Amino acid sequence: MASNLPQNHLIGSSSGNFGQALAFACQQLNKRCTVVVPKGAVAAKVEAIREFGADIDLIDLSKISRRARLLELATQFPRAYVASGFDDELMIVGNSTIGRELAALAGKVDAIVSPVSGGGLASGIVVGLRESCVNIPVIGVEPLLANHVTRSLRAGRRIEDPSESATIADGARGPSLGTRNWTILRGALRDQIEVSEDAICEAVRVLFRFANLKAEPTGALAVAGLLVDSKRLGFRRVCCVVSGGNVDASTYAAIISNIDVRHLVQTDGNCVS
């Protein structure tokens, strides 16, 4: 996205990994980058965004939404490009490289399980598999506390959570699928699984113990889906997409020590149940 846009200033909103990626790409291309970050975002992610040279625009979600702040910045910087982390053709094309990589697993796995929240990652996977003419079922997983994908699929229309969720999976707190992502995913997702906060933490522990992988809670969503619903999945060989590892030491230490982590979740939004 950063290399294919004519603009020299990119603005995005992210609680973490997209912000890092955007900041890094802009640094490589000598472009200016502004990232809107809600207060309470994971410190490790915010520091990384800053280290990659981006301006951080810290907002209080109880006073202004991400979207409203992006509109303000778009007015303030009319020549900048306001980039969505998921609802953007170029982002989906970028993420489709993951689908093309996964296409190499044809015949070796029966299903691919991926986190779905805004839908950027999952729609990239779907598009990449399709471009490779490979037909592996894709199953989505989202936190029960931010279950707009399940509710949208049930209703047959894109439903938004009333406010940002308090799930520990901070990368899945956004309130809705993007419109482009909904168009791609509504007919393509084989299934969507909702997982509890406990299951997410257990998945982080499973990845720590059995795969020696440091996964952040959002990155462990797919494994959490397997833990809670392996029967419904009914597949023998499953590829779980572990989509991130950026988590603060205190949160991670509490999770692997099996300490109650609810007090560690900082958010200005409310849960959606």
Place this chain on the structure above:
Amino acid sequence: MASNLPQNHLIGSSSGNFGQALAFACQQLNKRCTVVVPKGAVAAKVEAIREFGADIDLIDLSKISRRARLLELATQFPRAYVASGFDDELMIVGNSTIGRELAALAGKVDAIVSPVSGGGLASGIVVGLRESCVNIPVIGVEPLLANHVTRSLRAGRRIEDPSESATIADGARGPSLGTRNWTILRGALRDQIEVSEDAICEAVRVLFRFANLKAEPTGALAVAGLLVDSKRLGFRRVCCVVSGGNVDASTYAAIISNIDVRHLVQTDGNCVS
């Protein structure tokens, strides 16, 4: 080693990763496996050895040394092969595949830094590089609390620690280099760095935070070497070999939370200073 030996029963001694590897290889080949494990070894490693189907022979190091117990077992099972995790031609050949992989970095790195304790890994790296006709300096790192390599290099002869060390780097507690490893390494190691327990823990944190890698203390030795002695190294581009990720959750949580971990180290041996 397991596939190239005629024996159907392999016996080894290991506080962890070698035991796991031996157990796994024997399971694949339907061979019997016995692993001598000292009390106080990392629980995650012991469980993994058991899960791979090996018999665990638990010993109390204050009553019998690993070597003495291996001799007892060799007498009890005269048809078995007693395998060293480092001082064995086949082990060194196996580890040389790492050196051959690293040879692909020729021209891209100025040095390779690796943990050295028994010397199995490092001599494999040296042999693999040599076989690939690639000349990248190899630098070893060991805990200050188990510094027989440094003392051996200084003395020009293989020196043993008087007893097993209490270093948190449990994979580097063995008291000496193997004889084959000493022969290979004495002229081949460009340098050897001793690191404190604090530096080892800091390296675990650095890998957690900046590389999203779950490394065990022994696996973080090379990075610890960089942290304490980057000037002496004097190289611009360094490849650190991170040689393992098996660490108990309680120890890992304490390290990344920067809690004093000395009480977590269980050993029946004494420190060597």
